Amino acid sequence: MPHTDPLLVGTDITVKADGKTLLNNVSVSVCENEIVTIIGPNGGGKTTLLKSLLGLRPIASGSVKRKKNLNLGYVPQKLVIDRTLPLTVQRLMQLTGSYKRAQIEDALGETGVAHKIHDNIHSLSGGEMQRVLLARAIIRQPELMVLDEPVQGVDYLGEIALYQLIEAIRNKYKCGILLVSHDLHMVMRASNRVICLNTHVCCSGQPTDVEQSPDYQRLFGSRGLQTMAPYGHRHGHFHDIPPDPASLGDHSAEGHSCENHHHCDHEGHNHAG
Numbered sequence: 001m002p003h004t005d006p007l008l009v010g011t012d013i014t015v016k017a018d019g020k021t022l023l024n025n026v027s028v029s030v031c032e033n034e035i036v037t038i039i040g041p042n043g044g045g046k047t048t049l050l051k052s053l054l055g056l057r058p059i060a061s062g063s064v065k066r067k068k069n070l071n072l073g074y075v076p077q078k079l080v081i082d083r084t085l086p087l088t089v090q091r092l093m094q095l096t097g098s099y100k101r102a103q104i105e106d107a108l109g110e111t112g113v114a115h116k117i118h119d120n121i122h123s124l125s126g127g128e129m130q131r132v133l134l135a136r137a138i139i140r141q142p143e144l145m146v147l148d149e150p151v152q153g154v155d156y157l158g159e160i161a162l163y164q165l166i167e168a169i170r171n172k173y174k175c176g177i178l179l180v181s182h183d184l185h186m187v188m189r190a191s192n193r194v195i196c197l198n199t200h201v202c203c204s205g206q207p208t209d210v211e212q213s214p215d216y217q218r219l220f221g222s223r224g225l226q227t228m229a230p231y232g233h234r235h236g237h238f239h240d241i242p243p244d245p246a247s248l249g250d251h252s253a254e255g256h257s258c259e260n261h262h263h264c265d266h267e268g269h270n271h272a273g
């Protein structure tokens with residue numbers, strides 16, 4: 001079985017702020033050619049975890065190890081750009097590196113927005129903007145792409161297209177992808193692993209494992225079970241879901257049903273080349 005060192009490993013990360021625990025002993029790892037998706041409710045700590053893994057915010061305990069000289073592409077949840085500042089797509093692409101016009105066109109072409117190169121970014125739709133941001137990440141040819149809610153502001157069909165694009169990027173570049181979503185319509189078929197985060201890791205594993213985890217079902221209820229549908233895990237069996245919304249977020253009575261994974265066995269997907 002192929003075995004590679006992870007690109008990024010966070011072990012037992014705890015983050016605190018203002019006397020509150022934002023992350024409690026959270027572990028996560030990402031290998032090349034692997035898509036790891038972090039899902040969880042608003043405020044569950046997803047962005048905090050990404051920032052901790054990227055060294056953008058301090059951790060109270062635990063450890064983060066990144067591959068030496070890791071080439072990283074990060075798409076943050078919010079890119080705050082003054083709306084009064086005219087900024088073309090081309091200029092945005094050049095802000096973080098001196099890329100040639102042809103490189104920029106290629107990257108924008110890969111994400112389907114080459115025709116937008118001269119447009120003001122403030123005129124882009126939500127989906128177009130996300131595609132530009134993805135192009136901005138892939139132009140670096142990163143070993144690891146970290147995407148914080150890459151489908152925000154995008155409609156349902158746009159979400160599917162964007163997730164397919166992310167999968168295609170992984171397939172082409174064999175990069176690792178760490179992806180955050182609170183949008184449970186789309187836990188990707190392409191995800192090798194899903195981590196369900198609500199301050200602590202409620203459960204983790206392959207999408208099907210997580211779907212069947214009692215902690216996941218308690219956290220997201222029946223809507224959560226429908227989330228797998230667009231990317232296809234139709235089991236044809238019935239899940240008995242506790243309907244009580246008051247139980248959302250309360251998983252204190254159950255142990256954690258899925259273990260975290262720290263190694264890269266790469267089952268179920270190929271390393272071409």
Ligand SMILES: Nc1ncnc2c1ncn2[C@@H]1O[C@H](COP(=O)(O)OP(=O)(O)OP(=O)(O)O)[C@@H](O)[C@H]1O
Nearest residue numbers: 017018022040041042043044045046047048049182
């Ligand atoms: N610097 C900070 N000081 C205090 N609390 C913070 C700080 N940063 C984040 N938090 C709190 O930590 C919790 C987790 O925030 P985080 O942004 O990581 O959640 P999230 O899962 O990404 O949420 P969302 O899905 O809404 O984007 C929230 O309750 C937030 O208010």
